[in-house]
Amino acid sequence: MNDSHAMKPHLSREHLLALLRAMVRIRRFEEKCAELYQQEKIRGFLHLYIGEEAIAVGAMQALTPTDAVVATYREHGHALARGVSMDAVMAEMYGKAEGVSRGRGGSMHLFDAATGFYGGNAIVGGGLPLAVGLALADKMDKRDSIAACFFGEGAVAEGEFHECLNLAELWRLPVLFVCENNLYAMGTRLERSESQPDIHIKAQSYNVPAEVVDGMDVVAVEAATRRVCAAIRGGAGPALLECRTYRFRAHSMFDPQLYRDKAEVEEWKHRDPIDRLASWMRETGVLHDSDVAAIEAEVAAEIEHGVAFAENGHWEPIAELSRDVYAAEATQ
Amino acid sequence: MTDAVREITYRDAVREAIREALLADPRVFLMGEDVGRYGGCYAVTKGLLDEFGPERIRDTPLSESAFVGAGIGAALGGMRPIVEIMTVNFSLLALDQIVNNAATIRHMSGGQFAVPLVIRMATGAGRQLAAQHSHSLEGWYAHIPGLKVVTPATLEDARFMLAAALSDPNPVLIFEHVMLYNLSGVLPPDAGPVDIQSAAVRRVGQHLTLITYGGTLFKTLHAAEALAKEGIEAEVIDLRVLRPLDAETVLTSVAKTRRAVIVDEGWRSGSVSAEISARIMEGAFWELDAPVGRVCSAEVPIPYPHHLEEAALPQPAAIVAAAKATMGG
Numbered sequence: 045m046n047d048s049h050a051m052k053p054h055l056s057r058e059h060l061l062a063l064l065r066a067m068v069r070i071r072r073f074e075e076k077c078a079e080l081y082q083q084e085k086i087r088g089f090l091h092l093y094i095g096e097e098a099i100a101v102g103a104m105q106a107l108t109p110t111d112a113v114v115a116t117y118r119e120h121g122h123a124l125a126r127g128v129s130m131d132a133v134m135a136e137m138y139g140k141a142e143g144v145s146r147g148r149g150g151s152m153h154l155f156d157a158a159t160g161f162y163g164g165n166a167i168v169g170g171g172l173p174l175a176v177g178l179a180l181a182d183k184m185d186k187r188d189s190i191a192a193c194f195f196g197e198g199a200v201a202e203g204e205f206h207e208c209l210n211l212a213e214l215w216r217l218p219v220l221f222v223c224e225n226n227l228y229a230m231g232t233r234l235e236r237s238e239s240q241p242d243i244h245i246k247a248q249s250y251n252v253p254a255e256v257v258d259g260m261d262v263v264a265v266e267a268a269t270r271r272v273c274a275a276i277r278g279g280a281g282p283a284l285l286e287c288r289t290y291r292f293r294a295h296s297m298f299d300p301q302l303y304r305d306k307a308e309v310e311e312w313k314h315r316d317p318i319d320r321l322a323s324w325m326r327e328t329g330v331l332h333d334s335d336v337a338a339i340e341a342e343v344a345a346e347i348e349h350g351v352a353f354a355e356n357g358h359w360e361p362i363a364e365l366s367r368d369v370y371a372a373e374a375t376q
Numbered sequence: 377m378t379d380a381v382r383e384i385t386y387r388d389a390v391r392e393a394i395r396e397a398l399l400a401d402p403r404v405f406l407m408g409e410d411v412g413r414y415g416g417c418y419a420v421t422k423g424l425l426d427e428f429g430p431e432r433i434r435d436t437p438l439s440e441s442a443f444v445g446a447g448i449g450a451a452l453g454g455m456r457p458i459v460e461i462m463t464v465n466f467s468l469l470a471l472d473q474i475v476n477n478a479a480t481i482r483h484m485s486g487g488q489f490a491v492p493l494v495i496r497m498a499t500g501a502g503r504q505l506a507a508q509h510s511h512s513l514e515g516w517y518a519h520i521p522g523l524k525v526v527t528p529a530t531l532e533d534a535r536f537m538l539a540a541a542l543s544d545p546n547p548v549l550i551f552e553h554v555m556l557y558n559l560s561g562v563l564p565p566d567a568g569p570v571d572i573q574s575a576a577v578r579r580v581g582q583h584l585t586l587i588t589y590g591g592t593l594f595k596t597l598h599a600a601e602a603l604a605k606e607g608i609e610a611e612v613i614d615l616r617v618l619r620p621l622d623a624e625t626v627l628t629s630v631a632k633t634r635r636a637v638i639v640d641e642g643w644r645s646g647s648v649s650a651e652i653s654a655r656i657m658e659g660a661f662w663e664l665d666a667p668v669g670r671v672c673s674a675e676v677p678i679p680y681p682h683h684l685e686e687a688a689l690p691q692p693a694a695i696v697a698a699a700k701a702t703m704g705g
Contacts, residue, residue: 146486155485177449207442
């Protein structure tokens with residue numbers, strides 16, 4: 045077996061701290077968003093990723109700057125983990141012109157050309173064809189890049205999932221499909237909507253290599269992603285990771301969570317990806333109280349900066365309302 | 377490409393346009409159902425697979441949403457895809473990708489991403505293909521901000537609108553009426569290029585304005601000739617582009633003739649004809665000498681038998697009758 049550099053995470057103290065910091069950064073950012081939502085600074089839909097941070101953080105470790113990322117409406121974590129500016133994300137949540145999507149998208153539609161972040165798609169399954177097309181462009185243009193597509197297990201019930209797995213495999217396209225299986229499509233539990241609830245088996249039926257990953261373990265996610273990305277970059281075609289996870293918060297800010305037991309939520313909280321990594325690091329002696337304090341302080345300062353940036357941002361003039369519906373230039 | 381005066385069909389004109397685009401730009405490729413080995417269900421793309429190979433002439437599975445969405449993704453990724461959907465009826469399986477992604481991404485991303493995608497599809501009735509292959513739904517797409525919608529009716533537009541669409545940084549939908557593919561005529565050596573922003577006056581007249589597009593252009597021109605024999609000179613406007621709509625050309629003509637009849641193969645309710653009528657009301661109400669008339673398809677799913685299909689569609693006799701009614705006759 046090729047034990048190449050790209051295929052294994054380097055479990056140095058520095059790297060583990062970076063993983064921890066990245067997850068804490070998403071967690072604290074979203075906790076702040078929930079608070080700002082209560083204050084009506086953020087409006088519309090707000091879907092929190094809390095509990096699932098290990099997937100975005102782990103998977104992004106295997107991506108290069110030229111890769112494309114396609115995500116869902118629960119994508120704050122992916123954007124931050126990909127390197128989209130927190131200031132610009134927070135301003136987008138406010139709907140300000142300084143937002144990463146110029147305020148036009150809000151929480152569900154974060155886009156960032158600089159980091160190859162192609163949204164923020166609020167139609168379940170709607171991002172998968174885009175990832176297939178981005179990968180097709182990579183392949184036709186003979187680039188070494190791949191398209192990473194994040195979606196929930198709810199998307200598996202959409203026809204686009206099946207069409208896209210088939211097409212990506214048929215054309216041997218460099219797509220990394222990351223299914224974030226948090227068990228509930230809004231309020232519908234997986235077993236209540238799928239005759240075959242093992243998603244990786246569905247992928248295998250299209251000849252797409254697929255495996256189950258513990259989505260609460262950031263190191264496991266990183267290791268699996270590095271391994272499959274090396275194969276995808278090597279021309280093996282697409283692969284799917286089914287990351288088993290759980291969202292600790294409601295589906296959106298409007299969800300009273302009548303469909304699941306509090307005990308179930310509590311049980312999953314014992315597997316919190318941040319606590320889990322931190323405990324393991326403490327046990328192995330690579331995490332100290334001072335590290336945690338430093339991470340929390342840094343993250344708090346960055347969030348404070350983001351909130352100030354958003355607060356000080358400006359509302360786009362209404363005269364600009366129809367901007368960017370069509371290209372300003374006639375040709376390109 | 378057009379060295380001398382020569383006879384050409386609409387089908388050949390579209391094929392030449394695709395071939396020219398493939399030769400001109402390595403980013404251009406074609407994908408769709410049976411575009412390659414089969415040669416296209418209307419034989420438009422026959423021969424292209426042999427010339428350009430399977431990388432650039434891509435046969436797709438019957439997965440409209442996936443391959444249209446892949447076209448959007450490839451456009452985001454720097455390519456210039458031409459996606460063919462067999463008919464507008466099948467495009468409904470890709471409606472999510474066209475309306476929720478292609479039309480919105482530029483705006484939702486604050487102008488960071490463009491979708492320079494061209495989608496071609498056949499539209500319209502007349503071949504006894506019944507209700508799931510015969511509808512004219514281009515008006516639905518013309519409702520959507522972010523899309524451009526064009527309807528080449530003439531050989532020149534069939535030959536040159538594609539180049540204009542490919543050089544446009546927005547998603548452009550091209551609707552080819554199924555009854556036009558066998559249309560044959562002479563393409564002058566100096567034909568093209570054409571724009572995709574203006575309507576065209578196809579016949580000059582002073583007594584009333586007939587406004588149409590796509591498959592009903594020639595029916596309307598026939599009606600205009602019949603009217604001319606009775607001393608009524610109709611101006612015929614080919615809209616060419618349903619979005620953005622060139623209302624100015626329509627209003628200028630109506631201001632001159634003071635009478636208008638709209639001919640649209642779509643159903644009357646909520647149609648392109650309804651939109652044109654409203655634009656005339658908004659922009660030329662005080663110029664009108666008569667209410668705006670309309671000739672549209674009967675409000676039925678298009679039926680299979682020839683006589684019922686013909687009865688459901690706008691025909692020259694009905695256009696003549698509507699024109700005369702507008703003239704007060």
